Structure formats: C-alpha cells, structure tokens
C-alpha cells in the first residue's frame with residue numbers, strides 16, 4: 001500500500017511572530033522551522049501502518065528550497081521518498097491543487113494531513129484535496145487502523161467522539177493523541193541523506209484569496225493584582241463589574 | 246444574490262454559534278442589500294431563526310441526513326445555494342462546519358476563508374480579518390472571487406435580536422444514500438458536560454495542581470459557576486485529564502468570555518490557545534509566572550487555598 005503524508009513547514013511553537021515590509025510579510029529571520037506538529041503525528045502513524053502492511057510512505061511539501069532541511073527530518077523519521085513542489089504556499093487552495101495533482105498520478109491508498117497547520121490554522125487543505133480527488137475525508141482523527149482496503153478511525157466531533165469507516169482511497173487528518181511522534185535515530189538520519197527528494201514544478205495558480213496585511217492582536221493593558229487575603233473579591237468583580245455571570 | 250447561513254442544532258436546540266453565524270450573515274446581507282437565509286439540514290432547532298436575523302429559513306429533510314457526512318451536507322448546501330443565488334455561505338467553525346467548508350468551496354468554485362473574527366469590510370472590495378499563527382497574529386484577507394465560503398470562529402461575533410419571525414420552508418434535495426462516502430459505526434456524546442469549544446466560562450488548571458485527584462477543586466468551581474473545564478498539555482499527557490480538555494497551540498483553541506487558570510505557568514504554546522479570551526484570571530504561587538503578563542486579574546497565591554474560597558463565594562452570590 002502507498003501512503004502520502006502532507007507536511008507543512010512551520011515556525012517553531014516558541015516563535016515570537018513579527019512582520020516586515022509594512023506588515024505585509026512574515027519575518028522569517030532568526031526563526032527556527034519545524035514539521036507542523038500535527039503532520040508529525042500523521043507521518044508517524046503512516047510509518048507505523050506502512051510497517052505492518054509492507055507499504056511505502058511518501059511525503060509532500062509545497063514550499064521553497066529553505067524547507068529542505070525539515071523535509072530531510074521527515075525522511076529521517078522513516079518516510080521513503082519526498083516531493084517538494086517548488087512554490088510559495090500562497091493559499092490553501094493553491095497548496096491543495098498541487099498535492100491533488102501529484103496524488104492523481106501516483107494512486108495512493110491513503111492521504112494523511114495534520115488537523116491544521118499552526119501558522120495558517122485553516123484546517124482546509126485536507127478537505128480541498130479530498131474534494132478535488134473526489135475521495136472521502138475523515139477529519140480530526142485520534143485513532144486510525146487500516147485493514148483490507150478499509151480505514152477505521154476515531155474522530156473528535158462537537159461534544160464527543162465517533163467511529164467512522166471508509167473505503168480507500170481516502171483522506172484523513174491527524175489530531176493529537178493519534179500516536180507519539182517518532183524521534184529520528186542516528187541510523188534514520190544517516191539513511192535520510194540518500195533517500196530521494198524530488199523537486200516538482202507547480203501547476204496552475206490561485207488568486208481567490210490573498211493576505212494583504214498582518215497585525216498583532218492587541219495586548220493586555222496590565223494585570224490587576226488582587227491580594228490573596230481578599231481572593232473572594234475576584235468573584236465580586238467578575239459578577240458586578242465584568243458581569244460575566 | 247443571497248447570504249446562506251448553515252445552522253447547526255443539537256438535541257432540538259440550535260447552537261449558540263449558529264445564532265452568531267446568522268447575526269453575522271444578516272449584518273453582511275444588510276451591507277450588500279440582500280437577504281439572509283438560514284439553512285438547517287435534517288434535525289432543526291425549536292427556535293425561530295428570524296429572531297436572530299434570518300429573513301427566511303430552509304429546512305432540508307431526509308433519512309440520508311441521520312448521520313453526519315461531510316459530502317452529503319456539502320452537496321445539499323451547494324445545491325441550495327445554487328437554487329437560491331446564494332453567492333455567500335456562512336458557517337461557524339465547529340468540527341462539523343470545518344469538515345463541510347472546503348468541500349463546499351470546491352463544489353461552488355468559491356473562495357474559502359476560515360478563522361474569521363470580524364465583520365466583512367465591503368467599502369473597497371471584500372476584506373475580512375482572520376486569526377493566524379495560532380492566535381499570535383491577525384491577517385487581513387482580500388477575497389477576489391464572487392462565490393465565497395466564510396467560516397466564523399465561535400464566540401467572536403455578537404448575537405443580534407430582531408423582533409421578527411421568519412417563514413420556514415421545507416425543501417427536498419437530490420442527495421441519496423449513494424452520496425454517503427463514509428459510515429459511522431459508533432457515536433459517543435459527552436452528556437451533562439459543557440463542551441469546551443462552546444463554553445463561555447472556562448476553568449483551567451495545570452501541573453501546579455500536583456495530581457489528578459486534586460481536580461475536585463477545579464470541578465467544584467466550574468460546577469458552581471456553570472463553566473467548562475480545561476487543562477494544560479502536560480496534564481493531559483500525564484492522563485490526569487482527558488485529551489479533549491487540552492488547550493493551547495497543539496490542543497483546542499478557545500475564546501470564552503472568562504478563562505480562569507490555576508497552577509499554569511503561561512508558556513507561549515499554552516497562551517496561543519487561550520489568549521483571545523475576553524477576561525483572563527490567573528492564580529499562581531510564583532509572582533514571576535509569565536501568565537500574569539497576559540492576564541486581566543491575578544492572584545499570587547496557592548490554588549489549594551484560593552480555589553475553594555472562590556467556589557464558596559460564588560455559591561454565596563448565587564444563593
């Protein structure tokens with residue numbers, strides 16, 4: 001079986017976000033980039049499933065050349081082969097179009113993504129890919145099993161959980177708890193150097209949406225400290241002044 | 246042209262996030278001098294959505310909707326919007342809404358904008374604000390396509406009340422069991438608990454509470470207040486609490502009116518999930534805890550002492 005994992009390259013979770021050029025561009029200087037944490041889960045589970053089903057795991061990233069070191073990390077974790085579509089990921093539609101185009105020609109049984117990217121947080125790419133390819137989608141999955149061309153998954157729903165099954169091929173997005181992210185070992189890191197990382201050209205374009213400016217959210221004006229002796233007065237403030245209950 | 250709003254209900258009542266989405270759709274429809282149509286699929290809530298701004302309601306019935314399937318729901322909304330000239334479709338960004346929106350966008354050849362936190366500005370094109378970088382920044386997105394799918398973050402838009410009732414029209418759509426491309430084997434709903442993503446008041450605690458058995462302090466307070474409970478990542482990693490309570494960059498993002506955090510240091514990844522809460526109160530023994538910088542109210546003190554006293558005071562006030 002063949003699995004494709006979509007890996008987005010995002011700023012490390014501790015990054016303080018700043019912008020440049022009149023707040024039109026995210027300032028990458030000094031920023032450490034990582035595999036999107038949810039994609040790391042998707043990749044780990046894909047490798048586990050491939051191991052028990054003598055399968056293959058490919059990863060794909062839409063991004064520019066500075067993504068390559070992070071893609072090598074995905075190979076070090078255990079992916080067999082990597083593809084990078086050489087373009088700026090300008091919006092979710094564009095990204096999905098590139099991935100769907102690659103998938104169309106490579107008959108994957110399963111396409112795995114993260115629940116969302118921690119930079120754009122759209123949670124959109126997976127659904128777009130699924131619909132372009134006319135595959136079913138199972139979102140925010142916390143358990144995933146593959147058996148005889150069928151996927152069985154537990155997923156989060158509003159106020160609960162559900163168990164869903166689908167025939168393959170299908171698209172699944174990973175949620176926390178799916179597995180423990182795999183940490184590359186020395187052997188994996190050595191092997192990653194000789195695994196194929198192919199650079200693909202982008203197809204088509206998309207200008208439906210476009211970010212024209214960024215801003216930082218307003219910061220709090222300063223904490224009002226309440227003496228521990230008088231802790232109860234917090235409740236009175238929340239009740240009488242903030243009128244929260 | 247019309248603005249369609251997908252309205253979700255649970256157990257015969259519409260979700261509050263649906264009222265927000267309808268008020269959003271109505272304000273947008275007013276700006277564009279057009280109508281706002283609320284759409285419910287399968288079960289509907291008992292409330293009349295005219296009260297929240299809908300000019301008209303459409304309810305689509307059929308056995309096929311018994312189980313939620315993103316494909317059948319998207320197909321239904323897509324057909325309805327084509328039949329009603331609904332160039333704009335508004336959804337609230339719940340797990341359900343998030344699954345439908347991208348499929349709908351492809352079907353309608355529409356621009357898709359998710360994470361919306363404010364009203365559209367139509368004074369010069371069509372621009373809308375969205376949350377990006379895990380709440381650490383806001384993006385201004387320009388939309389350049391006639392058809393648009395807008396996904397609104399719950400608790401980010403006020404509910405408006407109108408003194409009117411809308412007419413409810415039933416509709417049949419050409420969607421059949423063939424369109425069900427996944428099968429639901431089992432559903433488990435947490436009953437009697439306020440889902441974190443919908444809660445207006447949230448009490449959260451971290452490693453400072455020292456052990457799972459101390460969570461009765463958090464639960465007592467949340468029960469007294471009618472709040473949902475949340476926790477930091479290490480707490481759910483150690484299985485003191487279920488993973489569904491983990492908030493932050495790699496957990497759930499929430500935006501309640503009140504967030505009380507006890508024994509949580511306020512790491513940047515934690516703040517990413519909670520910093521847009523309207524009022525933040527922090528209880529921590531360490532006056533240098535970073536969380537105080539992101540808080541509106543702070544108490545430097547021991548959670549084991551403070552939490553029960555807060556609970557007691559709420560019970561006094563509520564009588």
Ligand SMILES: Cc1cc2nc3c(=O)[nH]c(=O)nc-3n(C[C@H](O)[C@H](O)[C@H](O)COP(=O)(O)OP(=O)(O)OC[C@H]3O[C@@H](n4cnc5c(N)ncnc54)[C@H](O)[C@@H]3O)c2cc1C
Pocket residue numbers: 013037450451452453454476477478479480491492493494495496507508509510511512513514515518528529530531534546547548549
């Ligand atoms: C990739 C990545 C993603 C992450 N994602 C998340 C995320 O989504 N959500 C998240 O929460 N974290 C996340 N983290 C972890 C984050 O960095 C912190 O480690 C975590 O938030 C700390 O949890 P805590 O505040 O409960 O524990 P601690 O940092 O141990 O803080 C405990 C606090 O309790 C206080 N305290 C101790 N005793 C008491 C008492 N008796 N009364 C009152 N206060 C007391 C202490 O002063 C301290 O401030 C992530 C980390 C990484 C690397």
Ligand SMILES: Nc1ncnc2c1ncn2[C@@H]1O[C@H](COP(=O)(O)O)[C@@H](O)[C@H]1O
Pocket residue numbers: 006007008009036038039060061062063089092095112113114115116117118120121122123124125126
């Ligand atoms: N540039 C990208 N390249 C490859 N995969 C991506 C890219 N952006 C997003 N994805 C995938 O789509 C998921 C959802 O992303 P998003 O819609 O940006 O929240 C991510 O978790 C990734 O798996």
